[in-house]
Amino acid sequence: MNIPESNFPRLIIVGGGFAGINLAKSLKNKPIQVLLIDKHNYHTFQPLLYQVSSSGLEPDSIAYPLRKIIKKSNNIIFRLTEVQEINPQSNSIETTIGTISYDYLVLATGTTTNFFGNKNVEAYSMPMKTVPEALNIRSLILQNLEKATIAKTEEERKAYLNFVIVGAGPTGVELAGAIAELKNHVVPRDYKDLNAQDMQIHLLEGADRVLPPMSKQASAKAEKFLKDLGVQVHCNTLVKEYDGKKVETNSDLELESETLIWAAGVTGSPVKGLAANALMERSNRYKVNRYNQVENYSNIFALGDIAYMETEAFPKGHPQVAQPAIQQGQLLGENIMNLMANKSMRKFKYNDKGSMATIGRNKAVVDLGKVKFGGFFAWFVWMFIHLMSLVGFRNRVVVFFNWVYNYVNFDKAARLIIRPFDKLNK
Numbered sequence: 001m002n003i004p005e006s007n008f009p010r011l012i013i014v015g016g017g018f019a020g021i022n023l024a025k026s027l028k029n030k031p032i033q034v035l036l037i038d039k040h041n042y043h044t045f046q047p048l049l050y051q052v053s054s055s056g057l058e059p060d061s062i063a064y065p066l067r068k069i070i071k072k073s074n075n076i077i078f079r080l081t082e083v084q085e086i087n088p089q090s091n092s093i094e095t096t097i098g099t100i101s102y103d104y105l106v107l108a109t110g111t112t113t114n115f116f117g118n119k120n121v122e123a124y125s126m127p128m129k130t131v132p133e134a135l136n137i138r139s140l141i142l143q144n145l146e147k148a149t150i151a152k153t154e155e156e157r158k159a160y161l162n163f164v165i166v167g168a169g170p171t172g173v174e175l176a177g178a179i180a181e182l183k184n185h186v187v188p189r190d191y192k193d194l195n196a197q198d199m200q201i202h203l204l205e206g207a208d209r210v211l212p213p214m215s216k217q218a219s220a221k222a223e224k225f226l227k228d229l230g231v232q233v234h235c236n237t238l239v240k241e242y243d244g245k246k247v248e249t250n251s252d253l254e255l256e257s258e259t260l261i262w263a264a265g266v267t268g269s270p271v272k273g274l275a276a277n278a279l280m281e282r283s284n285r286y287k288v289n290r291y292n293q294v295e296n297y298s299n300i301f302a303l304g305d306i307a308y309m310e311t312e313a314f315p316k317g318h319p320q321v322a323q324p325a326i327q328q329g330q331l332l333g334e335n336i337m338n339l340m341a342n343k344s345m346r347k348f349k350y351n352d353k354g355s356m357a358t359i360g361r362n363k364a365v366v367d368l369g370k371v372k373f374g375g376f377f378a379w380f381v382w383m384f385i386h387l388m389s390l391v392g393f394r395n396r397v398v399v400f401f402n403w404v405y406n407y408v409n410f411d412k413a414a415r416l417i418i419r420p421f422d423k424l425n426k
């Protein structure tokens with residue numbers, strides 16, 4: 001792997017997501033050699049993936065080169081590779097470009113889409129966890145609109161114009177709102193050969209309300225905002241089968257659709273090699289203590305989405321969102337330095353900064369502890385926080401410019417099928 005020899009201990013970080021980059025930044029120019037590994041050469045700002053899928057933003061504006069993040073540090077090295085196995089006996093990992101030893105190993109590999117074992121749903125639906133997947137959705141939506149214009153029968157046209165999103169967590173809700181805006185503002189202007197009202201957006205949710213992790217007030221407001229935009233919300237509805245054409249559910253609801261977007265859940269993406277009891281069976285997350293040490297391993301840590309830590313305030317683990325990942329990454333940097341200096345480590349305590357979701361232009365819902373609000377101000381807060389959280393000044397400027405442009409022109413500028421998507425050969 002061509003890693004230079006060093007007199008300092010070596011710490012390997014697997015994953016350049018929110019957890020990994022915050023840990024790396026906190027170890028900048030410290031007396032430790034840090035090897036950051038990711039299978040992509042960029043960090044992805046996942047909260048805005050849905051805007052790439054719905055043609056609102058270019059993918060480049062929500063991704064950031066990992067080498068650029070670490071360029072000002074003289075102790076951090078990046079390698080583009082996938083980690084395939086951990087050998088805890090020899091303190092080494094195997095990657096696609098070779099084997100390397102570590103003194104400390106940090107697993108920050110995040111999650112992957114959970115299809116709950118349904119092979120057909122996995123084969124034919126569209127996940128949205130990565131930039132390439134978001135681009136696939138963008139292509140498919142635009143391709144299906146094109147196909148609708150030349151459909152030979154009404155049934156065929158209807159299937160191309162039926163967009164089904166499964167999972168009404170923040171991702172599903174935000175995506176449904178964005179596709180509804182495409183329907184309301186872009187389709188009538190661009191696709192004069194289609195009747196925009198024929199385009200249907202269905203949002204399916206297994207729980208009894210949208211945004212189940214948020215407050216009931218937020219759910220009620222979000223559902224109203226969605227309905228105002230023309231989204232058809234189906235709660236208590238689970239997808240049973242999808243063959244690429246027809247969505248079958250646990251109720252009478254059946255939908256002919258060429259587009260099923262799967263935002264119904266995630267599962268941890270661990271690396272093989274650690275003892276089976278280090279993993280939580282159902283969620284595939286590593287069991288960690290309050291210092292993020294993986295159970296039974298003193299020099300292996302797990303952070304962010306992949307880490308399952310029970311605390312009094314969070315007896316079922318922390319929510320799999322950006323803030324725990326960021327905060328754990330920042331604290332572990334400090335703790336590793338303490339560990340090396342034989343000082344005691346600080347326990348992790350999550351500072352919950354609240355949750356939010358946006359539903360089309362001018363509308364969002366925000367839960368900040370006991371303070372809950374929705375509407376225009378919430379939308380403004382949502383925009384500000386997302387803009388400020390983006391990595392890189394250039395990305396913030398580009399996203400801000402795009403949002404202003406889209407807002408003023410009721411437009412979504414990135415309506416391009418750059419890489420056509422073939423659902424049957426994905």
Ligand SMILES: Cc1cc2nc3c(=O)[nH]c(=O)nc-3n(C[C@H](O)[C@H](O)[C@H](O)COP(=O)(O)OP(=O)(O)OC[C@H]3O[C@@H](n4cnc5c(N)ncnc54)[C@H](O)[C@@H]3O)c2cc1C
Nearest residue numbers: 015017018019038039046047082083110304305320321322
């Ligand atoms: C569509 C979507 C929308 C979201 N919206 C929000 C939101 O609005 N607000 C919010 O707080 N959270 C949101 N989240 C959740 C948030 O993005 C995650 O909680 C956060 O990214 C977790 O950070 P992480 O560092 O643990 O993992 P990730 O950010 O997922 O990073 C994991 C990294 O590990 C790399 N990796 C994985 N396995 C390997 C391997 N074997 N070898 C090498 N590299 C590997 C991956 O390439 C990736 O870069 C959203 C997530 C998604 C998918």
